[in-house]
Amino acid sequence: MNRKHPCCAEGSVRKGRPVQMEAGERRDLILDAVETFMVECGLARTSMDAVAKRAGMSKRTVYEVFDSRETLFSECLVRRSQLMLEPLTPAQKALSLAERLDGLFTFNLSRTSARQSVEMLRSVISSAREYPSLGRQIHLVCMGRLYDMVENELVVEIRRGALALKVPDARIHAVLLTDMALESPLRLLLDPDATLEDTQDKAARRKLAISIFLKGVGARPHE
Structure with missing residues (x-):
């Protein structure tokens, strides 16, 4: 039986979501995907492509919201700290x-x-x-x-x-x-x-x- 590893982005693509969504909703969806992927696979394997597939959107869309991996990870940490504190x-x-x-x-x-x-x-x-x-x-x-x-x-x-x-x-x-x-x-x-x-x-x-x-x-x- 061929099971995909949880870090395989293709196996975790979100489907059926509407194309149109608010900017804040899109941002949160991306950050949710980053958090989940980081926990499951580690920071090194959390690529923009993997995050895009996990969030169910194109890599171009992700880059429109976050211009780099480091910016994306940074925003993820800021949001987490705001939740905690x-x-x-x-x-x-x-x-x-x-x-x-x-x-x-x-x-x-x-x-x-x-x-x-x-x-x-x-x-x-x-x-x-x-x-x-x-x-x-x-x-x-x-x-x-x-x-x-x-x-x-x-x-x-x-x-x-x-x-x-x-x-x-x-x-x-x-x-x-x-x-x-x-x-x-x-x-x-x-x-x-x-x-x-x-x-x-x-x-x-x-x-x-x-x-x-x-x-x-x-x-x-x-x-």
């Missing part, structure tokens, strides 16, 4: 600093999405020499974005006199706190059973890290 809602903004920080450090991903995120990260790292800028961008769009959000919350509290810190020092404290609150990414990459899903252990670590940090910087109680 949602900004605080207006309701969350009214909570205490500890609760706001806990919200920022909580990745609300389903099991499937969490596993896919880890596999995408492994795929990019395995191709870091071929695509060095992608590895750097992961740090910028994922961790860098999280550092920014944490820093913003610290600055808010500093300016209202609730933290014994100076605004210029907020960044280094945001990085330190984030690294305390989140587990090492090495375990996610090396342990096949590791997951980005939230667990009781991860929640306990977050709360402990936040508590130690706030005590260390002389945080005033939330009013």
